[in-house]
Amino acid sequence: MRSLLFVLLCLGVATPQAESMPYREYDALEEYAPSVRGDMWLSGTYRLWADPGRLDWRMAGNPEDNWKLNWKFMDPPFNQTVHGGHFALDRGEELFRALNAKGRFAACLGARQGRLKGLRTGYPRYHAQLRRIVGLEEAIELCAARQGRELQNGSYDNSAVSLFLASKSQGMPIRIQVDKGPMQQAYARGRKLFHMRTGRSNMACSSCHTHRIGLKLRNVAVTTPYGDVAHFPVYRTRFQLQSLQLRFVECNLDSGTQPLRPGSSAYTDLEVFLTALSNGYPVSVPSERH
Numbered sequence: 001m002r003s004l005l006f007v008l009l010c011l012g013v014a015t016p017q018a019e020s021m022p023y024r025e026y027d028a029l030e031e032y033a034p035s036v037r038g039d040m041w042l043s044g045t046y047r048l049w050a051d052p053g054r055l056d057w058r059m060a061g062n063p064e065d066n067w068k069l070n071w072k073f074m075d076p077p078f079n080q081t082v083h084g085g086h087f088a089l090d091r092g093e094e095l096f097r098a099l100n101a102k103g104r105f106a107a108c109l110g111a112r113q114g115r116l117k118g119l120r121t122g123y124p125r126y127h128a129q130l131r132r133i134v135g136l137e138e139a140i141e142l143c144a145a146r147q148g149r150e151l152q153n154g155s156y157d158n159s160a161v162s163l164f165l166a167s168k169s170q171g172m173p174i175r176i177q178v179d180k181g182p183m184q185q186a187y188a189r190g191r192k193l194f195h196m197r198t199g200r201s202n203m204a205c206s207s208c209h210t211h212r213i214g215l216k217l218r219n220v221a222v223t224t225p226y227g228d229v230a231h232f233p234v235y236r237t238r239f240q241l242q243s244l245q246l247r248f249v250e251c252n253l254d255s256g257t258q259p260l261r262p263g264s265s266a267y268t269d270l271e272v273f274l275t276a277l278s279n280g281y282p283v284s285v286p287s288e289r290h
């Protein structure tokens with residue numbers, strides 16, 4: 001009994017101390033430039049992809065693996081055959097037309113005079129009515145709900161509509177502004193989250209996407225944080241159609257972290273961060289991954 005009391009006392013003493021010392025471990029915070037014209041040599045990859053002969057083998061640690069780093073620029077010539085992404089595109093168009101019969105859906109998404117061209121390149125964006133930032137898939141869910149249609153963020157149909165909208169911006173550079181206001185705050189939060197260690201493996205996104213670039217994990221080469229956003233949603237042979245935030249779910253699961261719901265504020269902050277790092281990269285859909 002006495003020893004039990006002793007243990008309890010010790011715990012009692014230890015608890016307030018532990019509470020006063022909340023901590024989070026971060027990977028070293030890199031200063032990413034939110035533009036491909038930034039100062040880090042890796043941020044200039046788009047320039048290099050325009051002329052693959054200039055790709056720097058240091059990026060992959062192995063010249064033969066270079067093409068796997070940010071291979072979206074290889075997408076159109078790389079796989080010209082039909083893959084599931086093309087079917088998803090058709091499905092997305094069909095759903096979009098049904099929802100947009102009176103032009104309300106496009107207007108709700110922020111298309112000026114119904115023009116879809118370039119719409120994808122400005123997401124995520126601040127939503128004045130909701131007073132928060134939303135990604136394109138979340139906006140699709142919200143705008144469909146206004147018409148009584150359920151298109152849950154992360155579902156095949158939601159991502160298909162997103163893919164269709166992205167195709168209307170094919171080849172156009174991603175262009176979001178993160179230099180002021182709520183978008184700047186989201187960028188800063190996203191950057192911090194990207195470096196925050198979580199889960200049973202105590203890994204941050206950057207543990208892989210900064211320190212293991214080009215190295216193989218589960219037999220796929222880890223990409224840089226630049227430019228990936230431009231080819232989402234992707235068709236994945238294992239998961240059918242994957243939105244960017246579903247990719248976060250998969251990476252969280254792979255590295256032993258409890259994933260969040262697509263549309264959660266933390267994922268949207270991460271999306272803002274990664275989208276800003278993809279500024280200047282051309283939208284490239286439909287793309288395929290294994």
Ligand code: HEC
Pocket residue numbers: 070071194203204205206207208209217218220221222223228229234247248251252254255270289290
């Ligand atoms: C354990 C290492 C690891 C961690 C930690 C990790 N990822 Fe990944 N990530 C990968 C691998 C491996 C791939 C697959 C590359 C591919 O499919 O081309 C990938 C793919 C991605 C892609 C898509 C790349 C593409 O070209 O399609 C994105 C975006 C991404 N991760 C973001 C994140 C974010 C955000 C986090 C943190 C929440 C994260 N990852 C954490 C290993 C990791």
